[in-house]
Amino acid sequence: MSERAKMTLKLKIWRQENARSKGRMTDYTLSGVSPDMSFLEMLDLLNEQLISQDKDPVSFDHDCREGICGMCSLVINGQAHGPEALTTTCQLHMRKFKSGDTLFIEPFRAKAFPVLKDLMVDRAAFDEIIAAGGFIDIATGSAPDANAIPVSKINADLAMDAAACIGCGACVASCKNASAMLFVSAKVAHLSHLPQGQVEADKRILSMVAKMDALGFGNCTNEAECQAVCPKGISISNIARLNRQYLRAALLSEESESMDCLEEGSH
Amino acid sequence: MSDRSLDGRVPFGDIRQIWDRHRFSMNLVNPSNRRKYKVIVVGTGLAGGSAAATLAEQGYKVASFCIQDSPRRAHSIAAQGGINATKNYPNDGDSVWRLFYDTVKGGDFRSREANVYRLAQVSNNIIDQCAAQGVPFAREYGGTLSNRSFGGAQVSRTFYARGQTGQQLLLGAYSAMMKEVSKGHITVYTRRELVELVMIHGRARGIITRNIITGELEKYSADAVLLCTGGYGNTYFLSTNAMTSNGSAAWKAYKKGAYFANPCYTQIHPTCIPVHGENQSKLTLMSESLRNDGRVWVPKARNDRRLAIDIAEHERDYFLEEKYPAFGNLVPRDVASRNAKGVVDDQRGVGETGLSVFLDFRDTIKRDGKEAVGQKYGNLFEMYNRITDEDPYSRPMRIYPAVHYTMGGLWVDYNLMTSIPGLFALGECNFSDHGSNRLGASALMQGLADGYFIIPYTLGNYFAAEHPHEDIIDVEHEAFHEAMQSAKDRFSELLNIGGSRSVDTFHKALGQSMWEYVGMARNEAGLKKAIEEIVDLRTQFWKDLKVTGTDVGVNIELEKANRVADFLELGELMARDALERKESCGGHFREESQTEQHEAQRDDTNFSHVAAWEFKGVDAVPERHIEDLIFEHVRLTQRSYK
Ligand code: FES
Numbered sequence: 001m002s003e004r005a006k007m008t009l010k011l012k013i014w015r016q017e018n019a020r021s022k023g024r025m026t027d028y029t030l031s032g033v034s035p036d037m038s039f040l041e042m043l044d045l046l047n048e049q050l051i052s053q054d055k056d057p058v059s060f061d062h063d064c065r066e067g068i069c070g071m072c073s074l075v076i077n078g079q080a081h082g083p084e085a086l087t088t089t090c091q092l093h094m095r096k097f098k099s100g101d102t103l104f105i106e107p108f109r110a111k112a113f114p115v116l117k118d119l120m121v122d123r124a125a126f127d128e129i130i131a132a133g134g135f136i137d138i139a140t141g142s143a144p145d146a147n148a149i150p151v152s153k154i155n156a157d158l159a160m161d162a163a164a165c166i167g168c169g170a171c172v173a174s175c176k177n178a179s180a181m182l183f184v185s186a187k188v189a190h191l192s193h194l195p196q197g198q199v200e201a202d203k204r205i206l207s208m209v210a211k212m213d214a215l216g217f218g219n220c221t222n223e224a225e226c227q228a229v230c231p232k233g234i235s236i237s238n239i240a241r242l243n244r245q246y247l248r249a250a251l252l253s254e255e256s257e258s259m260d261c262l263e264e265g266s267h
Numbered sequence: 268m269s270d271r272s273l274d275g276r277v278p279f280g281d282i283r284q285i286w287d288r289h290r291f292s293m294n295l296v297n298p299s300n301r302r303k304y305k306v307i308v309v310g311t312g313l314a315g316g317s318a319a320a321t322l323a324e325q326g327y328k329v330a331s332f333c334i335q336d337s338p339r340r341a342h343s344i345a346a347q348g349g350i351n352a353t354k355n356y357p358n359d360g361d362s363v364w365r366l367f368y369d370t371v372k373g374g375d376f377r378s379r380e381a382n383v384y385r386l387a388q389v390s391n392n393i394i395d396q397c398a399a400q401g402v403p404f405a406r407e408y409g410g411t412l413s414n415r416s417f418g419g420a421q422v423s424r425t426f427y428a429r430g431q432t433g434q435q436l437l438l439g440a441y442s443a444m445m446k447e448v449s450k451g452h453i454t455v456y457t458r459r460e461l462v463e464l465v466m467i468h469g470r471a472r473g474i475i476t477r478n479i480i481t482g483e484l485e486k487y488s489a490d491a492v493l494l495c496t497g498g499y500g501n502t503y504f505l506s507t508n509a510m511t512s513n514g515s516a517a518w519k520a521y522k523k524g525a526y527f528a529n530p531c532y533t534q535i536h537p538t539c540i541p542v543h544g545e546n547q548s549k550l551t552l553m554s555e556s557l558r559n560d561g562r563v564w565v566p567k568a569r570n571d572r573r574l575a576i577d578i579a580e581h582e583r584d585y586f587l588e589e590k591y592p593a594f595g596n597l598v599p600r601d602v603a604s605r606n607a608k609g610v611v612d613d614q615r616g617v618g619e620t621g622l623s624v625f626l627d628f629r630d631t632i633k634r635d636g637k638e639a640v641g642q643k644y645g646n647l648f649e650m651y652n653r654i655t656d657e658d659p660y661s662r663p664m665r666i667y668p669a670v671h672y673t674m675g676g677l678w679v680d681y682n683l684m685t686s687i688p689g690l691f692a693l694g695e696c697n698f699s700d701h702g703s704n705r706l707g708a709s710a711l712m713q714g715l716a717d718g719y720f721i722i723p724y725t726l727g728n729y730f731a732a733e734h735p736h737e738d739i740i741d742v743e744h745e746a747f748h749e750a751m752q753s754a755k756d757r758f759s760e761l762l763n764i765g766g767s768r769s770v771d772t773f774h775k776a777l778g779q780s781m782w783e784y785v786g787m788a789r790n791e792a793g794l795k796k797a798i799e800e801i802v803d804l805r806t807q808f809w810k811d812l813k814v815t816g817t818d819v820g821v822n823i824e825l826e827k828a829n830r831v832a833d834f835l836e837l838g839e840l841m842a843r844d845a846l847e848r849k850e851s852c853g854g855h856f857r858e859e860s861q862t863e864q865h866e867a868q869r870d871d872t873n874f875s876h877v878a879a880w881e882f883k884g885v886d887a888v889p890e891r892h893i894e895d896l897i898f899e900h901v902r903l904t905q906r907s908y909k
Contacts, residue, residue: 018821036543037543038548038654047823048769051813052769056816059821063335063342063509063511064340064342064509064510065509065548065549066552067650068344069340070339070340071340091654093653093654116821122336124336124457127338127448127455127457130445131448132449135443138396140321140396140719143392143396145395146394147354152406152408153407157403159403163403164429190401190403191401194401194403196398196399196401
């Protein structure tokens with residue numbers, strides 16, 4: 001194999017022992033980095049070096065390494081998933097950097113995503129939001145023939161666009177309010193573009209938004225940073241759509257609540 | 268070798284009615300009694316996610332475990348192509364019988380007929396269920412579902428959601444799970460890894476897990492345990508599997524008495540992005556739909572490192588089209604992979620490493636235009652470009668085979684129960700439906716069939732017939748303490764070796780032996796060498812491993828060490844199985860057993876059986892049991908793609 005020019009990098013990496021301890025940036029110099037390596041392979045190389053020096057390797061989240069599981073994270077030089085658009089950290093390659101560059105590598109930061117160790121964070125809050133209503137309540141075995149529910153191609157495509165979210169949390173990490181609106185709105189849009197999702201639509205929106213608030217995610221103030229960093233190109237138009245649907249759902253639920261009161265009062 | 272055939276417990280009768288009749292004759296658990304039963308489901312991919320959701324809907328108390336930080340991230344998510352079903356919406360002649368036949372034939376006649384028939388039968392229910400959950404399948408303009416032909420199938424029976432079918436099906440199963448979580452029927456334990464199976468009175472009654480964040484060992488009891496932990500392709504170090512995909516859960520079960528079936532059956536996928544260098548950590552698959560329009564070639568001359576553009580037409584060898592004029596570039600995965608290896612071994616590989624072949628779209632672009640090609644393959648071209656920095660529109664892609672799927676796995680009977688009562692295996696973790704070669708778009712189908720439509724019946728039957736819950740136990744039972752102690756000992760042993768080599772160096776060395784001798788082409792001498800090398804490496808591992816840190820808190824090296832220790836045993840069993848199976852079949856190619864045209868030659872007289880291995884001790888030779896395969900509905904033929 002011909003030797004392509006290897007790079008040397010200065011790394012400043014967030015090290016933190018566990019959720020309770022205080023963290024700090026630590027400096028490393030790493031040479032022998034090939035431009036064809038992925039960003040995580042570069043960290044693998046650093047870890048091999050740390051192990052050989054009897055030092056604790058850097059912990060980071062990752063799994064599929066092909067941009068689909070949503071497990072990898074990292075804020076690289078201030079940007080969630082690094083400098084390349086529409087790319088997860090695991091799909092970012094070192095040829096995007098130059099020898100001699102200094103790289104700042106930090107965890108996703110948000111109140112709802114506490115750091116567990118080094119660059120690993122806890123994103124369990126996303127599961128809680130989905131459990132609050134991000135599903136269609138249909139038990140196995142009770143489905144009609146798949147073609148009994150026609151879905152226009154346009155709606156199917158729009159649903160798929162929104163359903164492409166990988167739940168990585170970059171939207172939260174890049175938002176100055178640490179809002180989860182892009183994540184929530186994508187799930188709501190996915191299901192509400194489909195006739196199957198209509199039945200529970202109002203309830204879904206209200207309970208998912210309530211859960212998001214309760215978990216400590218912030219409000220959306222239209223900064224659009226989330227859309228800029230989203231590796232799957234989820235559009236903030238989903239948020240506008242969610243806001244409209246939310247108002248409607250809230251209104252309807254108030255009405256039905258006051259109806260309930262009236263009925264009770266008449267007894 | 269024992270001479271009595273293992274009993275797969277397939278009910279007698281007409282294959283078309285076996286499953287129906289079996290569902291009728293199985294015992295049922297009264298709905299109000301179901302909440303008395305606790306079920307542990309390990310893994311949250313398509314098999315585990317669908318099983319957990321459905322069992323919870325039925326009223327059982329489910330505890331679900333996954334290694335990632337959320338059940339939504341299991342590696343089923345990475346499947347691109349699609350999922351088969353016999354809907355016959357395109358009216359092109361598909362039927363349950365045809366899918367059954369294609370799957371048995373595609374598996375090179377090494378699967379159990381009745382299981383495959385049942386799989387084809389429930390395939391349609393899966394599509395209905397997923398569509399109702401909101402899986403955004405591709406649609407026609409009239410609003411009905413789209414189908415495409417996949418992996419050389421002659422009918423269009425594959426349903427898909429762009430190039431992300433696995434992701435969308437998994438998110439469907441995950442949402443069904445989360446619905447049950449919200450109702451309090453499922454408790455999810457994330458970032459947990461199974462480290463011991465707990466057996467009491469001969470039955471599986473619980474597990475010990477390691478909490479990846481705290482390092483603590485934890486005990487969980489249940490009335491049945493379901494392993495849905497995927498395949499063991501990472502034995503090869505480099506594969507298309509995710510980084511944490513591992514064989515440990517199945518391996519712990521094997522060591523407790525579950526038989527391991529056909530471990531040598533691995534699928535090597537021909538269209539992967541080639542290795543870039545020694546720091547490569549995993550391989551990326553590209554959909555094999557690329558072979559519909561791309562032409563595979565290498566230079567005719569050896570060690571020809573010129574750019575593709577400088578190599579004239581008459582200097583190119585389109586070796587698949589040449590050798591298989593009828594199928595050309597669309598020959599099955601194993602044939603395409605083996606031929607790529609053939610030309611690379613002949614020093615005609617391309618790229619910096621010489622470890623790849625060209626997949627060229629030049630002629631298709633000329634014929635259909637760049638735009639049309641972009642519409643069909645744009646996403647794949649982009650992905651290729653991102654990883655390799657090469658533009659497939661202007662120069663041919665480079666591809667090379669990579670380990671992708673393991674057809675072998677825990678032996679299960681017709682009810683998906685392993686040879687340990689109360690222990691079930693679903694999805695890629697079991698061995699049952701794909702024989703020695705899996706067809707494209709069939710893995711997703713099998714995972715969901717097992718979880719949504721098979722285990723919910725057969726598990727109830729086990730409970731109603733065996734009443735495991737009457738044998739009241741809890742995590743204070745001494746079996747839990749013993750299992751806990753043995754897990755603890757294992758981790759402290761790993762931490763205290765005090766050697767000099769990192770886990771990855773051992774894993775890479777294992778991968779090299781496996782790829783070299785237990786890869787695409789195998790022979791007796793090579794397999795014996797592999798066993799020797801692996802045994803030797805295992806000794807080295809336990810002498811010279813270095814794991815930094817402690818067993819408290821996150822310790823990524825300790826996690827990996829535990830898995831690699833298992834791979835070092837599993838790899839040996841794979842080689843042993845390959846050595847004993849002296850025939851070629853599907854993905855298992857024994858050089859000694861080939862036709863005059865160098866194609867795989869089955870030996871139905873001596874090997875029409877499942878090999879199921881029984882553990883006898885780490886350094887002892889395991890016992891090979893067999894289950895005879897009887898074909899009453901399909902005629903055995905020699906595959907030919909000429
Ligand atoms: S590791 Fe799966 S998306 Fe990056």
